[in-house]
Amino acid sequence: MLTRDDVACWVLKSAVLPGEVDPDWQPRTEVETTRCVRRTYRVDLVTPGDPVLLWCSGRVAPGVHAVGTVVDTDPGGADVVVRWTRLADPVPRGALLSDPVARDAEVLRMPAGSNPSWLSPAQWAAVQALIPSAGRT
Incomplete structure (x- = not known):
């Protein structure tokens, strides 16, 4: 069990790319969304201020498309409010699979797993190194 x-x-x-979530959401801009997560003990570990990544799955451009921060959680429910910044250049799944640390991330090992997934400190550092600084605000 995670701690x-x-x-x-x-x-x-x-499974939906950022431009399909909100057609006005341009790279390097922010949006705030409420995301549904599976009600497990993990939701109790999520707190405002935590970093979060938007992983888009599927055949078209799978990978990390936005970085964000948890704004709020539903204490008894299954919703997480996140303020996202869309990356100018998403980090493709292949780049993560090529990284010796990031490739062991749960989202890559168990892509059909439920939300939320997670990154260890070492995996988060590896992913941050792959995010072009021009893609962040």
Whole structure:
């Protein structure tokens, strides 16, 4: 079972690309969304201020498409409010699979797993190194 010390960053998965979530959401801009998560003990570990990644799955451009911060959680429910910044250049799944640390991330090992997934401190550092600084605000 995970603890807060295990998790450096949460990962929320979506089959929908950012431009389909909100057609006005341009790279390097922010949006705030409410995401549904599976009600498990993990939701109790999520707190405002935690970093989070938007992982888009599927055949078209799978990978990390946005970085964000947890704004709020539903104490008894299954919703997480996140403020996202869309990356100018998403980090492709292949780049993560090529990284010796990131490739062991749960989202890559168990892509059909439920939300939220997570990254360890070492995995989060590896993913941050792959995010072009021009893609962040």
